[in-house]
Amino acid sequence: MAPNQRNPPVIAFDNAAYSYGGGELLSEISLRLAPGSFHFLTGPSGSGKSTFLKLCYGELLPTAGRVTLFDREVRGLSRDGVALTRRRIGVVHQDCQFLDHLPVASNVALPLLVSGRPTPARDLSDLLAWVGLGQLATALPPSLSGGERQRAALARAVITGPDVILADEPTGNLDWELSLRLLTLLVELNRMGKTIVVATHDLNLIRQAKSQVSTRVLRISKRRIQLAGADL
Amino acid sequence: MSNAAPENFHDRIVPPSGAPAWLTTFTAGAMTFLAVFALALSLASDRLATRWAEALNRTATIRISAPDDQMALQTKAVLSLLAETPGIAAARALTGEETRALLEPWFGPDLPLTDLPLPQLVELTEAPEGYDGEGLRQRLAAEAPGAVLDDHLRWRRPLAQAASTLRLLGLGAIGLIGLAMAAMITLAASAALAANAQVIKVLRLVGATDSYIARAFTRRFTMRAATGAAVGALVGAAGVFALPAQDAAGGFLTGLGFTGWGWLLPLAFIPLAALVAFVATQLAALRTLRGLT
Incomplete structure (x- = not known):
């Protein structure tokens, strides 16, 4: 417990549960994500991985228990408080979600623009080059391939230098080569001190990650997180 | 260090096309056009009441039979x-x-x-x-x-009251036009917000506050309303200008126009329409956003 007291968790679940109208999807979830940790989240389809991630950035509120983001209970946050908290969390969705009428560069810069921060052209250009989209800055999102969209979503998720990056099946639409490239980007970010949580079915990707960086694997089964690690 | 964000970026966050955009511009234009005529009616009634009062107030007639x-x-x-x-x-x-x-x-x-x-x-x-x-x-x-005093009071009073009522009706019509415009723009803004649910979702995802998202929609609808109102005001003023010049034989209808600086009054409807659109859209946007996670 001593390290956790020195570095309070960025995200903490305390006996949290989430129920849809039909029944409980997640129950008795208690865990702490330490700063700079790298977690994979696995489980069968429909087990609640996406719901867990949504609880991690305040899109959903727990129906029981507590979820704490950066030492503040999410249920106590105002709507603006949730918005400001999301600026510290980069999210990569499986379906990416862009503003289709704006070019890739504007979409990637969106988190900076909505928070009123300057968007240095050089930094944006470097970021697009880092994810391999330097030539596609002016392209519109609908013209991108699946892999390009995932990399653009990752660039958007990291442009503000967030403390946490959550990725929901980020390699779901990618071939192995592109999946490795995306993993390399996530590993680089983790080495920069970012907390990473990746929901995935891809066990090969997890094995590959374990060979590069210290990771923990969480498994959701029967509504609970089953595989315990040091962070749990 | 150059900024990658274009200056008008915030105005482009909301996609530009769609029926709500057209509806807002058209509504603002049509309502402003009607408001110009209501204003002309109100001002003409005011002038008429004043003229009658001045002409009749200080004279009387004695009829000797x-x-x-x-x-x-x-x-x-x-x-x-x-x-x-x-x-x-x-x-x-x-x-x-x-x-x-x-x-x-x-x-x-x-x-x-x-x-x-x-x-x-x-x-x-x-x-x-x-x-x-x-x-x-x-x-x-x-x-x-055989002498009977007719001091005009018994028919001057209802005429003055009629003119005053007409003036109030004109002002009331302008108020109703403003409310109708607010209602139409609220509907259009609500439709635009519903049609752009994906845009709102993305903006919320990247940390935009409700006030930022509301402003993005409000800016667009305010500009559309101002544009429509400008066209409506100019066409309305041209319509009033095209009416026959004031003529004694023509009576009230030929006096339905503006005089002097009064011709600039229709221009006041442009910022007024923009203000109505701003308030209506802001309220509709915040109401819609409060219903989202």
């Missing part, structure tokens, strides 16, 4: 009585020519005045301190039995 042999005597008695009455600045008997001129519009220029038992008319002008109408009536009844 008497046998021929007593007409001159009673006229003289009336003029003498008026000269002694406090509050009357001047009084004079109308000549036969003036009486003919008054009747000419109804009977034509060949009116045989001598064949008709026309009354003698005496016009009096009221002094600023005013006179006692009821007292004058009683003295006329005593000294000139």
Whole structure:
């Protein structure tokens, strides 16, 4: 417990549960994500991985228990408080979600623009080059391939230098080569001190990650997180 | 260090096209067009009421109906009585020519005045301190039995009331037009917000606050309303300008226009329409956003 007291968790679940109208999807979830940790989240389809991630950035509120983001209970946050908290969390969705009428560069810069921060052209250009989209800055999102969209979503998720990056099946639409490239980007970010949580079915990707960086694997089964690690 | 964000980026976050955009511009234009006419009606009524009040307020007429042999005597008695009455600045008997001129519009220029038992008319002008109408009536009844005082009050009052009511109706119409425009723009903004649910979702995902998202929509709808209102105001003013010039024979309708600096008044509807759109969209956006996670 001593390290956790020195570095309070960025995200903490305390006996949290989430129920849809039909029944409980997640129950008795208690865990702490330490700063700079790298977690994979696995489980069968429909087990609640996406719901867990949504609880991690305040899109959903727990129906029981507590979820704490950066030492503040999410249920106590105002709507603006949730918005400001999301600026510290980069999210990569499986379906990416862009503003289709704006070019890739504007979409990637969106988190900076909505928070009123300057968007240095050089930094944006470097970021697009880092994810391999330097030539596609002016392209519109609908013209991108699946892999390009995932990399653009990752660039958007990291442009503000967030403390946490959550990725929901980020390699779901990618071939192995592109999946490795995306993993390399996530590993680089983790080495920069970012907390990473990746929901995935891809066990090969997890094995590959374990060979590069210290990771923990969480498994959701029967509504609970089953595989315990040091962070749990 | 150059900034990668274009200056007008915030105006482009909301996609530009769609029926709500067209509806907002059209509604603002049509409503402003109607408001210009309502304003013209209101101002014309105001001018009319003032004109009638000024023209009639200080004058009165005494009509003397008497046998021929007593007409001159009673006229003289009336003029003498008026000269002694406090509050009357001047009084004079109308000549036969003036009486003919008054009747000419109804009977034509060949009116045989001598064949008709026309009354003698005496016009009096009221002094600023005013006179006692009821007292004058009683003295006329005593000294000139054929004389009747008509101080215009009984028909001036309903006319002035009618003009005042018309002016209020015009202003009320402008208010209703503003409310109708607010309602239409609220519907259009709500439709746009519903149609752009994905845009709102993405903006919320990357940390945009409700006020930022609302501003993005508000800016667009305000600009659209201002554009529509500008067209509506110009077309409306042109329509009013095209009406016939004021003419006494034309009466009220030909006075339905603006005068002098009044021609600039329709331009005031442009910022007013923009303000209505701003408030309506802001309220609709915040209401919609509060319903989202």
